[in-house]
Amino acid sequence: MNTNAHPESNIPLTEVTYFILLSLAPGPKHGYAIMKDVSFMSKARVALSTGTLYGALPRLLEQGWIMRSEAPKARHPGRGRKLYALTEMGRSVLLAEVKRLDSLVAAAQQRALGETA
Amino acid sequence: MQTGLCFSLYRIFLLMFPADFRAEYAEEMQAIFTEALDEARHKGQLALIRLTLGELGGLLNAALRQQPPPLPHSAEKPEIWVGPPSRQELLLVFAIFVLPGLSIWFNLPVEALSVFLGIMLVGVFVAALLKGFQRWTLPAIGLGISAFSFIFLFQWAADLVTPAMLSDLGIIPKDESTRLLLHAFWAGLMWFSLFGFTFMILGVLSLVRRFRMQLVSIWQDWTLASYILYSGAVFTLMITFDQYRYEKAYALASTLCLATGAWLYLRSARQWQRTLALLTGMTLAMGAIAASQWPAANLAEWRNLFSWSPSSSESGFEAHRVLLDWAWMTLILLAPILLKLIPRTGKRTGAAI
Numbered sequence: 001m002n003t004n005a006h007p008e009s010n011i012p013l014t015e016v017t018y019f020i021l022l023s024l025a026p027g028p029k030h031g032y033a034i035m036k037d038v039s040f041m042s043k044a045r046v047a048l049s050t051g052t053l054y055g056a057l058p059r060l061l062e063q064g065w066i067m068r069s070e071a072p073k074a075r076h077p078g079r080g081r082k083l084y085a086l087t088e089m090g091r092s093v094l095l096a097e098v099k100r101l102d103s104l105v106a107a108a109q110q111r112a113l114g115e116t117a
Numbered sequence: 118m119q120t121g122l123c124f125s126l127y128r129i130f131l132l133m134f135p136a137d138f139r140a141e142y143a144e145e146m147q148a149i150f151t152e153a154l155d156e157a158r159h160k161g162q163l164a165l166i167r168l169t170l171g172e173l174g175g176l177l178n179a180a181l182r183q184q185p186p187p188l189p190h191s192a193e194k195p196e197i198w199v200g201p202p203s204r205q206e207l208l209l210v211f212a213i214f215v216l217p218g219l220s221i222w223f224n225l226p227v228e229a230l231s232v233f234l235g236i237m238l239v240g241v242f243v244a245a246l247l248k249g250f251q252r253w254t255l256p257a258i259g260l261g262i263s264a265f266s267f268i269f270l271f272q273w274a275a276d277l278v279t280p281a282m283l284s285d286l287g288i289i290p291k292d293e294s295t296r297l298l299l300h301a302f303w304a305g306l307m308w309f310s311l312f313g314f315t316f317m318i319l320g321v322l323s324l325v326r327r328f329r330m331q332l333v334s335i336w337q338d339w340t341l342a343s344y345i346l347y348s349g350a351v352f353t354l355m356i357t358f359d360q361y362r363y364e365k366a367y368a369l370a371s372t373l374c375l376a377t378g379a380w381l382y383l384r385s386a387r388q389w390q391r392t393l394a395l396l397t398g399m400t401l402a403m404g405a406i407a408a409s410q411w412p413a414a415n416l417a418e419w420r421n422l423f424s425w426s427p428s429s430s431e432s433g434f435e436a437h438r439v440l441l442d443w444a445w446m447t448l449i450l451l452a453p454i455l456l457k458l459i460p461r462t463g464k465r466t467g468a469a470i
Contacts, residue, residue: 032149049175050146050153055182058142082145 007089007096010063016056019046021065021086021094028085030071031057057084065090120154122273123169130173133180133320177313180320202383206253210379212237213256213348217355218372222365234260250328255341256379259315259348266314267352271307301441308449311349315342340391342453344382347395350446351375354402367409374401392454399446407439 013021016038023029023037035048060066064087071081086094127150131143150172157168202210220230241257250258319342323332335341354371378398385391 030149031145032152035149035153047171049172049179050149051172051175051177051179053149054142054146055179058138081148 007092010093011097011100013093013097015046016048016052017060018094018097019048020053020056020060021090021097024066024084024086025091025094028069028083030081030083034084060090063089065093120158120165123154123165124151126169126173127176130176130180130317133176133317133324135324173313177316177320202380203253206383207380209241209253210256210383211376213260214351214376214379215369215372217351218369221355221368224365250322250332252341252383255345256348258318259345260351262315262318262345263311263349263352266311266349267307270314271310274306274310275303297437297441300438301445304442304445307353308445311346312449312452315345315349319345338388339453339456340382340388340395343392343395343450344379346449346453347375347379347382347399350399350402353442353446354406367405371402371405371409374398374405377401388454392451395450396447399450400443403439403443403446406442 019038019041020034022041023034029037031050031053035050035053038046038048057066057068061068066084067087069083069085071083124147128147131139131146134143153168153172154165157164216234217230219225220227238257238261241254242261245251245254245258319332319335322328351372354368354375375398378394378396378401381394381398382391385394
């Protein structure tokens, strides 16, 4: 597990990592819901395959940014469903990344205003 | 397209992942793929094909990233992969690359050649399993993989794209440009089937502990993967030479060109020289095919194979067709090297994929 307690030292994130963490921000989700949500948030620009998703999830688990738990058996009994949720560390990293992106956008907006002035 | 078939392929591709990864995540991944299949099935065949191909490609990519890292650059490569070829290796290269051309030259029955090559391929595979996958086994493995990928994977993929589906899409081969477009599609499908199948086989074999060290060499020197794919070109050339006039001389010439490329490959010390050797051999072989198809354009029996009347610019069409084949083959031969150039991620935290 990654014991680095400074979220800023873990950014910038890749787009896939960013979208996965962002997808989990409102609450826990299972794998398929993450894929759908990422596609929705990125306006279908980022289409995660199961290979890509499950290449990323074990690393995020190892880094301690997300955690995994058994999903309640309801719709699909017998199927290997697991829920993924953001940890405090994951949320901090995500917030740090959002802050970084905000500052980038702010810089771009300032430059744009300067040019039109 | 059957969803059961898609699911079976998915499960086969999952075998490329390490056992501990599969134990932890395979069931979950299959459950998600089943949900995605259910959804795609309601959207139609195209959605199903798109989903399946995308997922299989994603699995292949992810499985390659899950494999053990290559040996350090300072590590010496096993002797079996380097150095000038032995006499036996050259003999096998000759058999693989030139025998098909010779069989056409001497009018040998296709069945006799198939049986002979089949016995030889089985022999090489058995030897490879017993003694390990050494460089001399690669051409035979490439030829075997090529035949299997054509007979099973490509034919399966081709069956998915039915004439009815093409008709629905408005792709009816009436004019030359549409025919070329279709040919580009089929040729791409065939070569990508070979590419995908080759890497699936290598991925599966590298999971076997006793072969891992040998196959890791391919991760170090990706021209070896190109060499395997290059060997698959023999099969493609042989099915190209069908119903063409004067095919004997041209078939022999093209296989000799391929053999020359393989010989130059084995004699070259540097990776760029080996890559150039394969590209040269393949380009010369395709040149021989292009030359063979010009006189074929006026062959009456060849025209009867098609329901439409060949245009006056049939030679031009053939030239473009061979050019398209050459472009695909070049892309596939260079693909392993291009994949090698993709920067490895993972050093930076969070840069998992």
